[in-house]
Amino acid sequence: MNIDSIRFADRFNGISGSAIREIFKLLAVPGMISFAGGNPSPDSLPGEKVGEIANALLQEKGKILLQYGATEGYAPLKESLVSYLKDRFSFTCTAEEILPVTGSTQAMDLLCKALLNPGDKVVVESPTFLGNMQCLNLYQAHLIPVESDDDGINVDKLEEVFKTEHPKMLYIIPTFQNPTGRTLSLERRKRIAHLASEYGVVVAEDDPYRDLRYTGSELPSIKSFDEEGWVAFMGSFSKVISPGLRVGYLVAHPNILRKCTIGKQSSDVHTALVNQAVVDYYLRNDLLMPHVETIRNSYGEKADTMLQMLSKCGGVARYTKPEGGLFIFCELEEGQDATALLKKAVEKGVAYVPGTHFYANGGHHNTFRLNFSMPSVEQIKIGMEKLSDVFSR
């Protein structure tokens, strides 16, 4: 029988892979200045240090680190995370409430696996991170976008949706959001924790950028206001140590975490041990925050440069002013089409991501996302001038 007669699972209906993967293929041209990615700067990746640490750990306890590990995670890392979360994310938890995962993408996948039946309603910010929207779509969730402003998601609208639609989950990136760079205000954080508990909605709080703050003051996590256990917190070391290592973590109520752990048993058994041990080494020996400090200095300068260039960029009507993270979200004049203009931009040697991909229902064709962590300050200056040319005409 010809393989074309194969029937795939219904969860793939209407799913064609990430649209921006096609964009990234355009970027392989040498000399292209890309504001399209979400990658850390190569300068920020501590290859030599991680090499030394991994080697030392494997010489010392290779028999443990190369053996099968517990699905529940590498115990020393969980211990280190308890202190780190208390210091940096202002909430207290026990090691039993933490599940190390293979990048925080897996935390999202496991939460969906634990909670979602096809057709279950999930609230997302509008716009939001398209990777995790794809995850939700593969679980056949019914996405309900709720708009956001400079203080993050509109919580009055959110309560209305909780009340009338009875969603099972809210997916939210409270700090330096992807794609907007916006940060959810303190009041809204408190209110969301309260609403989650009032209406029985699981909050999937995705907070990978928090340590990358260049100005302003830190805010406590939504999880820190969680009393009943409805907030599940997803963290990552991809932006502050390395994405290639694939180490993140999920903090959740033991009832939720138990299901996620069973789900992980048949997803990948456990996260690679030496990778967990390297992250543990960074935390345990206080190497993380000094390293983050160097990244902050570099990215902060890049963010400033891009914001300055945006202030005089032709055709741009509005843009966000993030206090940290990796992204700025922009609007062209109404009626302009950022998807159509991308082709022109790429011809001129500069790229971005059209904003429409970050909206659950598409549209918003006049929006686009800029990344400032990957390019150099010089590339930002040159690239933004090129964009100004493209958009001015």
Added chain:
Amino acid sequence: MNIDSIRFADRFNGISGSAIREIFKLLAVPGMISFAGGNPSPDSLPGEKVGEIANALLQEKGKILLQYGATEGYAPLKESLVSYLKDRFSFTCTAEEILPVTGSTQAMDLLCKALLNPGDKVVVESPTFLGNMQCLNLYQAHLIPVESDDDGINVDKLEEVFKTEHPKMLYIIPTFQNPTGRTLSLERRKRIAHLASEYGVVVAEDDPYRDLRYTGSELPSIKSFDEEGWVAFMGSFSKVISPGLRVGYLVAHPNILRKCTIGKQSSDVHTALVNQAVVDYYLRNDLLMPHVETIRNSYGEKADTMLQMLSKCGGVARYTKPEGGLFIFCELEEGQDATALLKKAVEKGVAYVPGTHFYANGGHHNTFRLNFSMPSVEQIKIGMEKLSDVFSR
């Protein structure tokens, strides 16, 4: 709202986590001789070597290995796998047909994600690996067990099931099967490849033990007889380099692999790069087979010892005689209960896994699985004498 009111996904109905995890908790007693696990021997784990390799790779190309990678996998590893698969598994494929995964457990998860709707029928060997049965259960598959004999699964029964039940998938471990240690005969391999294509059933061929042959001759993979692309091949380096690194691979027709790759995007984005690069280094520099040779010598002696001890073990009615792998499957006299006797065995300081857990529909309480890779030759002798005592009474 109290968290106890949370509604989990239907896929968790009736799933309580792996039953043998409870057994493993019994084994933490110091001095326990365990025939229960499926772990490689600690002696076989090349901690020092992997440490040196990882360090050298990270010094040389840390900026690549710590950055985000392609979901499709690390290109040099895919290149090395093409040669390895041709040499060792007797089939030819291109790099585009290979997806490196986070342990072959993830290959199973992705195949299920790509193919299975709730209620879809999947044929499994009876008995079979309980980890992947749990994966199938989480995808709400309807499992159809087909019995096996010393030559592997009964292919006449299999054809009957293909004809009458129209399953979507066959999950099979053709070489040194878990839990039986049996190897599917050449004729049956050919016939299964043929039946898959005739009836349009995807074969998930799981072959992690192949390189661990202690006697007899190698057989070509089922995949090597696949003409239309219905056979998906899942491989692993967990038994021959390290399970802690979590590197496996899936080889499948591009149509199938495309869905698995999209599934992987939202599972964990990509498999950790330095882990892929370490495996590539082993393959590229011909380090794998000399390393496997040392493992074979050690495990072969252990297998011989256990088989010899079994030949005089009280109460044991029948047992398989594997030519490789990690396991021997045994039957007590009809009416004996290996689950009940496990408690007595553990009291005496020796453990195994009751066979009932490996059967899709349970039962078979007189069966049990023994592992010989973890214990030393001395422990095998002592442990088997203890078991003989327990079973003789």
